[in-house]
Amino acid sequence: MKKDITAIVDGIVAAKGKTVNKVIPVLQAIQQEFNYLPSAALERVCETTEISPSRIFSVSTFYTQFRHQEQGKHIISVCVGTACHVKGAMLVYDAFRRALKLKDGCDTDADSLFTLTKVACLGCCTIAPVVQIDDITYGMLTTEKVPEIIQDFLSNRQDNTSVRKHQPKHTANLKDEIRIGLGSCCVASGSSAVRDELEKTLENNSIAVNVKQVGCVGICNQVPMIEIIKDNKSTAIYTKVMAEEVRKIVLKHFKSGNIFNEAGNRLLNYIEDLVVDHFPVSSRKYSPEKRDTPVSEYLNRQINIATEHRGIIRPLDFEEYMKLDGFVALKKSLFEISPGDITAIIKHSGLRGRGGAGFPTGVKWELVKSAVSDEKYIICNGDEGDPGAFMDRMLLESYPFRIIEGMIIAAIATAATQGLFYIRAEYKLAVKQITAALEICRKHNILGENILNSNFSFDITLFEGAGAFICGEESALIASVEGDRGFPSLRPPYPSEKGLWGKPTLINNTETFSMVSWIIRNSAEAFNNTGTLHSKGTKVFALAGKVKRGGLIEVPMGTTVREIVEEIGGGIANGRMFKAVQIGGPSGGCIPASMADIPIDFESLSSAGAMMGSGGLVVLDDTDCMVDIARYFLSFTQDQSCGKCTFCRIGTRKMLEILNKICSGKGSEQDIVALEQLALKTQKGSLCGLGKTAPNPVLSTLSYYRNEYEAHIHGSCPGGKCKDLIKYEITEDCIGCTKCAQRCPADAIAAKPHELHLIVQEKCIKCDSCREVCPVNAVILK
Amino acid sequence: MIKLKIDNIEITVPQGSTLLKAAAAIGIQIPVMCHNEKIPNHASCMVCAVKNKQKGEFIPSCEVKATEGMDIDCNTEEVTAFRKDALELLLSDHVGDCEAPCRISCPSFMDIPRMNRLIAQGNFKKALEIVKEEIALPLILGYICSAPCENACRRKQMEGAVSICQLKKFTALEDSKSGSYYLPEKLPETNKKVAVIGAGIAGLSATFHLLKMGYSCSVFEKNAKAGGSLLNLAEEVLPAEILHIETAILRQFGAEFIFNTAVNALDIKKDFDAVLIASGENTKDAALDFSGDGFSTVHEGIFACGSVVKTVKMAVKLVAQGKQAAAEVDAFLSGKSQQYAVQFNSKFAKLKEEEIATYLMESTAEDRIDPSQGRLDGFTAIEAMAEAQRCLRCDCRKASTCKLRIRSDQYGAQQSKYKIAERKTIRKYFQQDILVYEPEKCIKCGLCIKILETHNDLTGFAYIGRGFDMHIAVPFDKSLQLAIAGAAAECIAACPTAALADFNPEENH
Incomplete structure (x- = not known):
């Protein structure tokens, strides 16, 4: 049935508004309706609003979210973020292309059922590589699993729309509870299914226990995780729980209220225990009292300020937040101390912007405070676009009230009149949680007129960013809120002087706001006791890549790279060697293992050629190619460059071209020199942060791994990553099982049962399938 | 303050x-x-x-x-180097010819595309004027030029190069038949006298340009008639009549020929303000030292060009040398600084397969025409017009006003510095007879977008995409007419390059 475009568009325009700044929300609503932007719909918008054809095209083609072509019924988004990249996202992407039989230059399959796209980062780095099909996320993929996943999606999608019968009970007076994390990573790892199973088990067995859905638990690569609380004490933590194990876990700790069922369960336990010798089979149980478990190692080095009450707090439970000192800082700011005091405390705490550049927060607040205007804005920058970073997403999903509280305190301190959340549209759960939290706050008079009966009024709205890394840059972010392309503008004037709609505007990162209430509550000293000379307090990092335990961590500034990788992260997975950490994403650089003892703070990272960035921390091992890493980041930045200025627009592309040449083995010594010179020129000639820092991944790998560049010139890729420089071979260890031959999509291996197999090099497409599937590791890379 | x-x-x-x-x-x-x-x-x-x-x-x-x-x-040096870097990056993403490849490959730098356009319009007289700005002896060259231009012609990729040499000959022959030869306007009389030794190709060419610059010229020739090495050519290659006409034109233009007179440059120098030796291959004089810069010799006021200095086989090169030597003589006599440094020129290699259709939009799809009356007599007027229409118009419509070219020239920028991956594919869009839009010449400044924003009745332009692939296009695939209409001139004037250019700059100025 053809949808009536005119009527739908008119409805959207009536709901969203007709002014130019509504262009992005209007486009988002149209796409929501049609799955793409039909030309007729856009023409209708231009006819009925102040939005011109020029604007609607300039804007809709700038942001990645918007699609101008009709799409397949379902969208498969392969995450190509850093963590996914180093874990083979491109191999997965190619596997999808093969599975869907996509022709070159075409991203939609013949039946128009699926459209395949790449997405910069889904922020689920700890379970990389990740793929999202519509709203369902699949983690820890291999090329082998791709056909299964497509099948799984097709067979399960009906179930997802069905309404769950059992609603979780939350009764505050119970002493026992079962906590389950429902952050994006958890959900992607199957925690919804675990929760459903949990609720079913409890209901079937009439067990009266609280099931508490907490936000991100931080140990993202161990999820789904269940924590059992008895008599207000944590008694056991189960990690990597599978739905079918839930019943056993529950019945181990809680007695069934249903005699008949209990008998049945016992019988089942007995039978199953005969089959499996460990309980439960895939999950590991840890006691929280034991000090030497991986879970405690992971958690012990951490200090929770931004992530206070992690794993305990329910994101949208207002009462609980209040009980845990929520809004105490707000009340203090409203009734006990002056706006000047607030700024003084923040300044004294030494808090620096957590968005990357580390500008002193208190100083920024003072600038906005001293700007004279009848209107001032507060913006929470949640446009976390670094591939390999997911701190903001976690904080927004898990601690919405804390961030809102931080924003209101900032508003009091700076006499701001309006607040705005700017959150990437890809962060669906974060958008949902914040929207709900804002509504709850309004209901409790935390937002709105005369907050908590004071004479201070303030409200916050939410703007969904449409997918542009550059919009993390504050002037570009403002341009996008005003309904423009995300072109940054020259600073000065800074937003503190002339920001949104020309008014003084305070823009802070999500993490910065999430630290404010803690500081006001606990004093500036309590905060600046932790950290280093110039970098105070803690920093939240997204730890991912080749470590055993990845996740969201909060550690004191000054913690060393080694402590994070080896102690918190448990060292390198799969027995490989620690090679480097990539810090700060596309703006940052690589710190080699030999320098792992440097303490992490703003200054030491910059002097090592990296950058704090927003805190993405991707660990690399000896199978990673540093030239490929540089190329990966340049392909990201050249795509994300807004395109305005010469050096960034052309310089980043030309650097990428040189890197492609080197990775293909066609580079020369002169190319390395040319690359280095161009990197320095781009750094010098770019006007905004994106262009100025885009060369960092190149310069830092050139300074620490020049030998790898040279190896590529001489025809070899030491990490075994660059397709043109590697080949797959089968060793004598081959047992002739034929699995590789069956799996090979290019018919490069003939199936010869019980014989040594051989790869026909001319046919090999280097998809890695054979190596993945070989049971005896007989397929090797040369 | x-x-x-x-x-x-x-x-x-x-x-x-x-x-x-x-x-x-x-x-x-x-x-x-x-x-x-x-x-x-x-x-x-x-x-x-x-x-x-x-x-x-x-x-x-x-x-x-x-x-x-x-x-x-x-x-400072650092600042100029920085500007040069910016220009070189912009040039790496700028696909287009400033001057057409034919003109670049012509030793005499003849404005071939312009000549072609004038012939195509039937304006043969004006076409010859364009030819004669650079080429003193078009009639002779029409018969004997080896036409390196045709080798460079982009039309060579499709149905054969434009028959440039025949077209040039056609303009000259038309002129010779008209009864009154075209004689360019001369600069004011300088009252200075130049002696040219040798009435071969180089000498005649120099004479023409010196006369044009306001000098009086005496041409000393040891033979009984002009032509030098041309006199050795067979009648079916270069009819004697042609040489005669070309000499007659020069005489009418003011040249004084002194035949049957062998002179020594050092001897006659005292009677002239400058002497130019163009006496050909076999007349080297041990007393003369040609080792000066350019065409000057070690002897003050004495210049030399052509085969007397170093053997030159190609006639058009001798024509070019005559012109350049004349310019040097002029610089010496007038005290002006000599200006023929090669201007910056954007270029690209062959047309891609998919660009051929784009280029043919400004041309006709005909095969190369052979003169029906034979190569010696050349084209009829109808044939000439048809052949000239085959020209693809490779030259830039803003070759003299493009800021990118002017700045690149000023800062010595090199276009090939960042030639790494495959270049972009050229596109051309037309607003009938008014404007041409070539996105691959755009530097993405957005001035046109800003101008059109002030015209509410127009569709305007929009930025499409971002990063390196960002470009400017008309929303909803609408026509350039709807996008720009009456604001065309405003946009063309503001566009720093030839991305937006006047469809017919020559007629409209």
Whole structure:
């Protein structure tokens, strides 16, 4: 049935508004309706609003979210973020292309059922590589699993729309509870299914226990995780729980209220225990009292300020937040101390912007405070676009009230009149949680007129960013809120002087706001006791890549790279060697293992050629190619460059071209020199942060791994990553099982049962399938 | 008022002045490209960059405002190198020919595409005028030129090169038949006398240009008639009549021929202000030392060109040398600095398969025409017009006004510096007879978008995409007419390159 475009568009325009700044929300609503932007719909918008054809095209083609072509019924988004990249996202992407039989230059399959796209980062780095099909996320993929996943999606999608019968009970007076994390990573790892199973088990067995859905638990690569609380004490933590194990876990700790069922369960336990010798089979149980478990190692080095009450707090439970000192800082700011005091405390705490550049927060607040205007804005920058970073997403999903509280305190301190959340549209759960939290706050008079009966009024709205890394840059972010392309503008004037709609505007990162209430509550000293000379307090990092335990961590500034990788992260997975950490994403650089003892703070990272960035921390091992890493980041930045200025627009592309040449083995010594010179020129000639820092991944790998560049010139890729420089071979260890031959999509291996197999090099497409599937590791890379 | 230092000069400027204006106030002209005084826009090209010495930053002077205590460098080596870098990056993404490949490959730099266009319009007289700006002896060359231009002609990729040499001959023959030869306007009389020794190709060519520049010329020739080495050619290659006409034209233009007279340059120098030796291959004189710069010799006021210096086989090269030597003589006599440094020229290799159709939009799909009356007699007027229409118009419509070319020339930028991956594919869009839009010449300054934003009745332009692939196009695939309509001239004038150009700049100016 053809949808009536005119009527739908008119409805959207009536709901969203007709002014130019509504262009992005209007486009988002149209796409929501049609799955793409039909030309007729856009023409209708231009006819009925102040939005011109020029604007609607300039804007809709700038942001990645918007699609101008009709799409397949379902969208498969392969995450190509850093963590996914180093874990083979491109191999997965190619596997999808093969599975869907996509022709070159075409991203939609013949039946128009699926459209395949790449997405910069889904922020689920700890379970990389990740793929999202519509709203369902699949983690820890291999090329082998791709056909299964497509099948799984097709067979399960009906179930997802069905309404769950059992609603979780939350009764505050119970002493026992079962906590389950429902952050994006958890959900992607199957925690919804675990929760459903949990609720079913409890209901079937009439067990009266609280099931508490907490936000991100931080140990993202161990999820789904269940924590059992008895008599207000944590008694056991189960990690990597599978739905079918839930019943056993529950019945181990809680007695069934249903005699008949209990008998049945016992019988089942007995039978199953005969089959499996460990309980439960895939999950590991840890006691929280034991000090030497991986879970405690992971958690012990951490200090929770931004992530206070992690794993305990329910994101949208207002009462609980209040009980845990929520809004105490707000009340203090409203009734006990002056706006000047607030700024003084923040300044004294030494808090620096957590968005990357580390500008002193208190100083920024003072600038906005001293700007004279009848209107001032507060913006929470949640446009976390670094591939390999997911701190903001976690904080927004898990601690919405804390961030809102931080924003209101900032508003009091700076006499701001309006607040705005700017959150990437890809962060669906974060958008949902914040929207709900804002509504709850309004209901409790935390937002709105005369907050908590004071004479201070303030409200916050939410703007969904449409997918542009550059919009993390504050002037570009403002341009996008005003309904423009995300072109940054020259600073000065800074937003503190002339920001949104020309008014003084305070823009802070999500993490910065999430630290404010803690500081006001606990004093500036309590905060600046932790950290280093110039970098105070803690920093939240997204730890991912080749470590055993990845996740969201909060550690004191000054913690060393080694402590994070080896102690918190448990060292390198799969027995490989620690090679480097990539810090700060596309703006940052690589710190080699030999320098792992440097303490992490703003200054030491910059002097090592990296950058704090927003805190993405991707660990690399000896199978990673540093030239490929540089190329990966340049392909990201050249795509994300807004395109305005010469050096960034052309310089980043030309650097990428040189890197492609080197990775293909066609580079020369002169190319390395040319690359280095161009990197320095781009750094010098770019006007905004994106262009100025885009060369960092190149310069830092050139300074620490020049030998790898040279190896590529001489025809070899030491990490075994660059397709043109590697080949797959089968060793004598081959047992002739034929699995590789069956799996090979290019018919490069003939199936010869019980014989040594051989790869026909001319046919090999280097998809890695054979190596993945070989049971005896007989397929090797040369 | 704001106090600051620019190039170590302390100045005071009103609050809100850009650095560009502040510098202009003390006579420092900073080059601009994407900036336009009348159109508010963001800085993007970085060609106007200056250095903020305190911060060590390079900033666009067209947008950054002067602030108290600033210390700015506009002309240091570092700043010029920076501007050159910006230009080289822009050039790496600029696909187009400033001058057509035919013209570039012509030793005499004849404006071939312009000649072709005039012939196509039937304006044969004007066509010859264009030819004669560079080529003194078009009639002779029409018979004997080896036509390197045709080898470079982009039309060679499809149905054969344009028959340039025959077209040039056609214009000259038309002129010779007209009864009154075309004689270019001369510059005012200088009252200076030049002796040319040798009436071969180089000597005749030099004579023509010297006469045009207002000198009186005496041509000394040891033979009984003009032509030099041309006299050895067979009648079916170069009819004697042709040589006769060309000599007659020169005589009518004011040349004095002294035949049967062998002279020595050092002897006659006293009677002339300058002497140019163009006596050919076999007349070398041990007393003369040709080792000066360019066409000058070690003997003051004595110049030499052609095969007497070094054997030159190609006739058109001798014609070119005659012209260049004349220019040197002129520089010497007038005391002006000599100006024939090669101008910057954007170029690209062969047309891609998919670009052929684009280029044919400005041409006809015909095969190369062979003169029906034979190669010696050449084209009929109808044939000439048809053949000239085959020209693809490779030359740039803004070759003399493009700011990218002017700045590249000024800063010595090299286009090939960042030639790494495959270049972009050329596209051309037309607003009938009014405007041509070539996206691959665009530097993405967005001035046109800004201009069209002020015309509410027009569809305007939009930025499409971002990063390196960002380009400018008409929304909803609408026509250029709907996008620009009456604002075309405004956009063309503002466009710093030839991305937006007048469809017919020659007629419209």
